[in-house]
Amino acid sequence: xxxxxxxxxxxxxxxxxxIGVTYNGGVVLGADSRTSTGVYVxxxxxxxxxxxxxxxxxxxxxxxADSQIVSDYVRYFLHQHTIQLGEPATVKVAANLVRxxxxxxxxMLQTGLIIGGWDKYEGGKIYGVxxxxxxxxxxxxxxxxxxxxxxxxxxxxxxxxxxxDEAEKLVVKAVSLAIxxxxxxxxxxxxVIINSDGVTRNFYPGDSLPLWHEELEPQNSLLDIxxxxxxEPMVS
Amino acid sequence: xxxxDSTDSGNNSSIERTQYPYVTGTSVIGIKYKDxxxxxxxxxxxxxxxxxxxxxxxxxxxxxxxxIGASGEISDFQEILRSLDELILYDNMWDDGNSLGPxxxxxxxxxxxYNRRNKFDPLWNSLVLGGVKNGQKYLGMVxxxxxxxxxxxxxxxxxxxxARPILRDEWHENLxxxxxxxxxxxxxxxxxxRDRSAVNKLQIAKITEEGVTVSQPYSLKTFWNFNAFxxxxxxxxxxx
Numbered sequence: 001x002x003x004x005x006x007x008x009x010x011x012x013x014x015x016x017x018x019i020g021v022t023y024n025g026g027v028v029l030g031a032d033s034r035t036s037t038g039v040y041v042x043x044x045x046x047x048x049x050x051x052x053x054x055x056x057x058x059x060x061x062x063x064x065a066d067s068q069i070v071s072d073y074v075r076y077f078l079h080q081h082t083i084q085l086g087e088p089a090t091v092k093v094a095a096n097l098v099r100x101x102x103x104x105x106x107x108m109l110q111t112g113l114i115i116g117g118w119d120k121y122e123g124g125k126i127y128g129v130x131x132x133x134x135x136x137x138x139x140x141x142x143x144x145x146x147x148x149x150x151x152x153x154x155x156x157x158x159x160x161x162x163x164x165d166e167a168e169k170l171v172v173k174a175v176s177l178a179i180x181x182x183x184x185x186x187x188x189x190x191x192v193i194i195n196s197d198g199v200t201r202n203f204y205p206g207d208s209l210p211l212w213h214e215e216l217e218p219q220n221s222l223l224d225i226x227x228x229x230x231x232e233p234m235v236s
Numbered sequence: 237x238x239x240x241d242s243t244d245s246g247n248n249s250s251i252e253r254t255q256y257p258y259v260t261g262t263s264v265i266g267i268k269y270k271d272x273x274x275x276x277x278x279x280x281x282x283x284x285x286x287x288x289x290x291x292x293x294x295x296x297x298x299x300x301x302x303x304i305g306a307s308g309e310i311s312d313f314q315e316i317l318r319s320l321d322e323l324i325l326y327d328n329m330w331d332d333g334n335s336l337g338p339x340x341x342x343x344x345x346x347x348x349x350y351n352r353r354n355k356f357d358p359l360w361n362s363l364v365l366g367g368v369k370n371g372q373k374y375l376g377m378v379x380x381x382x383x384x385x386x387x388x389x390x391x392x393x394x395x396x397x398x399a400r401p402i403l404r405d406e407w408h409e410n411l412x413x414x415x416x417x418x419x420x421x422x423x424x425x426x427x428x429x430r431d432r433s434a435v436n437k438l439q440i441a442k443i444t445e446e447g448v449t450v451s452q453p454y455s456l457k458t459f460w461n462f463n464a465f466x467x468x469x470x471x472x473x474x475x476x
Contacts, residue, residue: 073237097239103311104238107253132258134281134311136289148286 015184017146017175018048018059020116022139023167026124026195027116030171031059032146032179033187044187053078054199056094056117057192061144062131067111070101091117095127095135103133112143118194146178146185153177168193168202176209257309257360259283261294262433263395264305265423266364267407268373268388269416272444273366275305276420278427279453280435287435295441297448299324302338302367303441304345307392308380309360316359319348338367338374342384350382362392368445391423394431399423413442425456 019030031048034041048060050071056078060067074097078089095115102109115127128134128141140158142150153174162170168191175189189204207218219225226234264277281289294313295305298320306313323344327336336344342365352358358380366375376386389403402423411419420440428434436458441450469475 069237073239077239099311100239101237103315104240106311107255130259130283130288132309132311134259134309134314136281136292136310138289138291151286 015146015182016048016061016144017150017178017182017185018061018112018114018143019147019150019171019174020059020114020126020128020141021162021167021171022116022124022126023162023164025164026118026193027126028164028167028171029057029059029114029116029192029194030168030175031144031190032175032185033190034185035064036184041186046187047190049190049192049201051075052094052115053082053089053117055088055119055194056091056115057194057199058094058098059114059116059143060111061113062111063109066109067113070098070109070111070113073101074098088119090119090121091115091125091127092119092122095125095129095137098127098129099133099135101133102129102131106131106133114141114143116192116194118196120196124195142174144185146175146182149178149181150174164193164195172204173210176204177212179206179209180212180215254356254358255309255360257312259288259310260360260433261292261307261310261313262431263391263393263399263427264294264307264362264364265391265395265399265403265420266303266305266366266375266377266389267403267411267416267420268366268375269411269413271413272368272373272442273303273375274413274416274420274440274442275303275364275366276424276438276440277305277307278424278435278438280433280437281310282433285432287433290435290437291453293439293450295439295450297441297443297450298341298365298367299327299336300447301335301369301443302341302365303443303448304341305364305366305392305441306361308362312359312361316345316348316361316363320344337369337372338365338376339369341365341367342374342376342378342386345378346382346384349378349380349384353381364390364392367443371445394427394434395423398426398430402426421456425458428456428458 015036017032021028029049033046035043035046050058052058052075058071077097082089098113112130118124126138126141128136128138172189179185191202193200259281261281266275275295277294279291281292298304360380363378377390378384389407391399424438436455437453439451439453
């Protein structure tokens with residue numbers, strides 16, 4: 001396998017940027033859409049925000065296979081739990097099921113997850129379950145390789161008691177900033193908003209996101225630039 | 237995929253393994269004082285070199301008579317708390333007026349840690365266990381390999397190297413609450429200066445015959461105004 005091609009047999013790994021934020025009334029989950037195998041982008045439009053129940057979703061990062069199998073098991077258990085309980089599962093129960101699987105299989109799994117949802121007892125809640133299976137309830141959580149670029153951003157921008165729109169804008173801005181700097185994150189920004197009214201999915205394609213430092217407005221072709229400008233564009 | 241792991245009484249199909257920690261807490265310090273035990277730990281949990289979480293409670297009450305503080309892998313500490321919860325619950329269910337004291341809890345923890353170590357699958361923590369029962373003060377430590385002992389002052393991790401020398405010099409029998417807190421804060425400040433994984437947000441917990449109190453989170457002032465800090469390379473350009 002020559003070096004320039006990277007390793008196409010690398011395990012599928014979601015470099016990823018994932019975010020979960022509470023606001024006054026619910027939660028907003030956000031993620032990028034890049035799944036990479038080594039240096040190749042295996043899927044440029046993946047959906048990393050996965051449903052566990054009607055009211056609880058999970059953001060997946062790390063190994064694609066591991067995070068998918070964990071979500072599948074948790075969805076299965078939660079389904080049974082909901083039937084037995086007779087009412088929607090709480091976010092806390094969902095998060096703890098994720099924790100159980102992550103903790104008890106810690107030597108085999110490589111996945112960091114953010115669980116977010118809304119239930120009638122506690123309202124909107126976000127739980128982080130990083131590598132190792134620690135569970136931490138947080139007002140907001142960030143994860144994945146792209147999150148390293150967002151610690152400073154959130155330290156500055158996070159506020160308690162945001163509105164739904166403020167929260168979603170914050171999430172989109174953050175994922176977009178991470179995509180700008182993390183090679184393992186990219187594609188589109190997907191968000192899922194969960195509150196007492198239900199669930200809303202949103203999609204922000206790459207070209208709708210703001211431009212950051214050293215990024216230029218995308219053009220169709222150089223020819224357009226040449227034809228529209230009057231002075232000497234092609235100067236050596 | 238297992239919902240319950242191999243350490244429960246079910247199947248024993250696990251591979252021999254020593255894990256490595258992911259999300260870790262740093263030092264815990266505990267001292268005996270006049271009325272009981274004082275324990276301090278910061279609220280940080282690191283993820284490798286990143287100071288990832290800054291509001292993690294690493295000192296928790298256990299039953300009526302004990303306090304536990306942990307450093308090391310937080311997921312293992314959370315599991316230990318669950319086991320202790322179960323232990324206390326079963327003890328309460330006897331409803332015989334008796335309750336587990338710090339000595340008993342310390343012993344339980346020692347057995348847990350040592351037995352996991354023997355299976356090459358340790359709980360990656362260093363624990364400080366303190367408490368008061370029937371007027372008797374107790375302060376002990378258990379490491380991830382099951383080494384355990386009691387003393388008048390104990391610490392985990394960096395605390396052993398930075399805090400204990402201070403405590404050896406300045407600890408004495410019959411410290412008042414105020415003196416005890418000042419002594420712990422002196423140690424925590426040194427740890428803040430010199431331990432890379434320390435964060436400036438801590439809690440101090442107190443246990444006496446009356447019960448447990450865990451302080452609200454707070455931060456320490458630090459001092460940087462030494463003359464030698466202003467121009468450290470004045471006498472030797474290029475040095476640091």
